[in-house]
Amino acid sequence: MIDINKFTRKNIKKLIPYQSARRIKDNGDIWLNANELPFVQKKTFLFNNLNRYPDKEYKVLLQSYSQYIKISYKNILATRGSDEAIELLIKAFCEPKKDYIMIFPPTYDMYKVYANILNVKVISILQLKNFQIDLINLKKLIQKVKLIYICNPNNPTSTLINRTDIIEILKFTKNKCLVVIDEAYIEFCLQQTAIDLMYKFDHLIILRTLSKAFGLASIRCGFIIAHINIINVIKKIIAPYPLSTPTLQIAQSFLVKSNLIILQKNILELNKNKKILIQELKKLPYIEKIFPSSTNFILVCFNSSNKVFVQLLKHKIVTRDQNFKVLLKNCIRISVGTYKECMNLINIFKVIQIK
């Protein structure tokens, strides 16, 4: 048998891989663990050019997304999900074993995972108890940092970072490092976007995705929005033909006006379901706290998250236990589903026994 350890890079041997919702093989009927849109979007496509590498489809997509966010297409790069964007930025800007990225746990795990893969060091500054950024420590520890990753609204807490803090960070970091704001869930609270700050701050990079509100997780399409000089550096290292022709065409078709209206409708419906869900959960005796949510998921603190998680799973409802994360003891993250799924969940919650 091959001793693959002999050939594997040291940091990859030590690497703890990302536990994606798909990697954790829970059994269930109702999937509330990956923050996907619960609505199925039925569409058929005809492709008659699959023998060719993608060509003008890439620019057509950028132009459509450009119209949607009202930023020039020259400031946009499409990537294989925003996960690839997270990786490309570290790859392009951080010297292995020398530079640092800065993150604010509890937050999205992939910033750290990609830093670990690329042998780039990580400074983690715990969020304050109100889930805001600790600005004092940020300023203290900024020296060797090349990239700051801010997830807004944040996953898994579903909370927003104060806009005044974001502006203060941008002012403070000017000429010191780059600031990445991951807006994976921004469509659920669009007025909170930092897009407008791009005009003022050249070192601001925004990440977007079609995986969440747009309901297109399967096609793997994300975007980097940044100053053209930043985009040009990333273009040097991105794979040739990064997105497939089907992805480009499907993505583009969801950015036309009629589909943007459906997007708005879906968001309204999910926000309505979320309100009902929170109202009903608040009545349960074994719930300690529901955090304010600006996303399509909620973070709930129980008196014993593990018992709740297991009980839900017995009823085929899959959620995401966050108990092992800093500041999130006994917390479970629950994606907001369809109205029917929310009702099912509420009914199960009413009957399960937590002692």
Ligand SMILES: *Cc1c(COP(=O)(O)O)cnc(C)c1O
């Ligand atoms: C889901 C998610 C992503 C990844 O999205 P893809 O575009 O599917 O790669 C990035 N950031 C956050 C915070 C997410 O929750």
